[in-house]
Amino acid sequence: MFKMKYILIFFTFFSVVFNVQAKTKKVDQIVVVQNLINQAYKLGYVDAAPLEMDFIEKKVIEAKTARDKRKKTIFNDLIEQIKVDLRIVKKRYEVNVLNKQLGIIQNDNLNAKKMLDELERQL
Amino acid sequence: MKYIYLFLVSLLLSSMLQAKQSKEIEYASLQKDYNNLVTNLKYKPYAKSEKQAAKKSVEVLINGKVKRKAKDLALYVARNNIAYARLVAEAEWIENEIILEKNKSLTFEVSISKAESQIARQDAAIARMMLIAQQEESQRAKERADQAELIAQNSIQEAALSKKETEAAKRYAQAQTEQADLAKQEAEIAIEEIESLRRKLNSIATEQTDKGLMMTLGDFVFDSGKSSIKKEAVQNFSKVVQFINTYPNNNVRIEGHTDSTGSNQLNLKLSQLRADAVKNLLVKNGIQASQINAIGMGEELPIADNASNAGKAKNRRVEIIILK
Numbered sequence: 001m002f003k004m005k006y007i008l009i010f011f012t013f014f015s016v017v018f019n020v021q022a023k024t025k026k027v028d029q030i031v032v033v034q035n036l037i038n039q040a041y042k043l044g045y046v047d048a049a050p051l052e053m054d055f056i057e058k059k060v061i062e063a064k065t066a067r068d069k070r071k072k073t074i075f076n077d078l079i080e081q082i083k084v085d086l087r088i089v090k091k092r093y094e095v096n097v098l099n100k101q102l103g104i105i106q107n108d109n110l111n112a113k114k115m116l117d118e119l120e121r122q123l
Numbered sequence: 124m125k126y127i128y129l130f131l132v133s134l135l136l137s138s139m140l141q142a143k144q145s146k147e148i149e150y151a152s153l154q155k156d157y158n159n160l161v162t163n164l165k166y167k168p169y170a171k172s173e174k175q176a177a178k179k180s181v182e183v184l185i186n187g188k189v190k191r192k193a194k195d196l197a198l199y200v201a202r203n204n205i206a207y208a209r210l211v212a213e214a215e216w217i218e219n220e221i222i223l224e225k226n227k228s229l230t231f232e233v234s235i236s237k238a239e240s241q242i243a244r245q246d247a248a249i250a251r252m253m254l255i256a257q258q259e260e261s262q263r264a265k266e267r268a269d270q271a272e273l274i275a276q277n278s279i280q281e282a283a284l285s286k287k288e289t290e291a292a293k294r295y296a297q298a299q300t301e302q303a304d305l306a307k308q309e310a311e312i313a314i315e316e317i318e319s320l321r322r323k324l325n326s327i328a329t330e331q332t333d334k335g336l337m338m339t340l341g342d343f344v345f346d347s348g349k350s351s352i353k354k355e356a357v358q359n360f361s362k363v364v365q366f367i368n369t370y371p372n373n374n375v376r377i378e379g380h381t382d383s384t385g386s387n388q389l390n391l392k393l394s395q396l397r398a399d400a401v402k403n404l405l406v407k408n409g410i411q412a413s414q415i416n417a418i419g420m421g422e423e424l425p426i427a428d429n430a431s432n433a434g435k436a437k438n439r440r441v442e443i444i445i446l447k
Contacts, residue, residue: 007199048139077195077196077199080196081199081200084200084203084207087203087207088207088210091207091210093216094208094210095213095214098217098218098221099217100216101217101221102217102220102221102224105221105225105228106224109231112228112231116231116234119238120234120302122238122242123238123242123245
């Protein structure tokens with residue numbers, strides 16, 4: 001009887017810790033992706049990939065729904081998809097920035113070429 | 124009932140087969156997408172690690188090493204990896220292009236700088252040439268101005284000279300005019316004198332004296348203070364010659380007289396010379412020299428008072444006497 005009491009206490013403790021840990025983990029993933037999304041908005045990534053950002057927002061909602069329905073696999077898949085989607089959005093934004101830089105330099109070079117042609121014509 | 128089970132089993136198998144075919148098509152599409160990425164020459168040198176990751180995810184999926192439940196996610200991730208690798212490759216390609224463009228920009232900058240400096244040198248050379256040309260032009264202008272000033276000065280000098288010459292010419296002309304007037308006046312005076320002399324000579328009267336018939340020549344016949352007879356008197360001496368020729372057989376006595384001015388000896392000599400001059404003139408006019416006797420009487424026989432000029436003038440005379 002004495003042993004049974006300790007065994008029950010142990011299992012209760014283990015169960016509580018496990019549940020808390022599991023719940024904490026789920027909440028953290030949503031927070032993590034939400035922080036990433038907020039940062040993407042803050043940095044202006046949405047301008048580079050508005051459609052992707054829309055899909056990501058929908059996936060966040062789906063993930064929350066899955067979490068609420070305790071569909072762990074779907075939730076994990078969605079979280080993973082959101083992360084890789086955000087990676088794409090970020091890179092697309094960087095590509096856009098680089099394209100703009102390249103465009104500016106190319107435009108400058110075009111003007112420089114015109115100027116050089118004009119100078120060579122004067123020579 | 125048996126057929127129903129068979130139908131359901133066959134339907135299940137058919138749907139399983141269809142699902143498998145669908146997956147294979149998706150894998151083939153994935154593989155193709157990956158192949159397009161790695162064979163794209165533009166992206167070939169870029170995103171190597173990302174390509175490797177994409178390759179790994181595709182291979183894992185195709186080789187069937189993924190659990191059935193995880194296949195959808197693996198497929199999604201694999202597609203995403205390929206897209207990401209493409210984006211990374213694009214980004215690296217752009218970065219490389221930026222480097223190339225920047226190099227090109229530097230090259231342009233250098234070329235522009237060179238061209239600008241060359242143009243600046245040309246401009247400077249042109250400016251120098253223009254400056255030299257301007258200096259030369261200003262020098263020429265200065266020379267022209269100097270020359271013009273010189274010409275102006277010469278003109279002024281010439282004008283002044285011309286004015287002086289004109290004034291001198293005027294003065295000379297005036298002097299000439301005055302001289303001409305004077306000459307004219309002198310000529311008129313001379314003519315008048317000649318006329319007066321001629322009238323005097325013509326009006327010389329003769330008078331009967333104890334010595335004989337006498338004609339008196341006043342001192343107007345002689346040059347002043349000299350013994351020579353005036354040229355005009357010589358030319359009008361015909362009256363005297365005519366007078367003597369009236370008496371060709373009589374001897375003629377010519378007596379010279381002076382006033383009392385000067386010494387007696389000088390007056391005697393002057394009177395003799397004047398008497399001789401009359402004699403010589405008469406001889407030249409055809410009178411025989413042997414017929415004439417010329418004597419200087421000096422101041423000894425005055426006919427008027429020597430105290431006055433009028434008296435002295437009367438005393439200065441030559442008397443021509445036709446002897447009886």
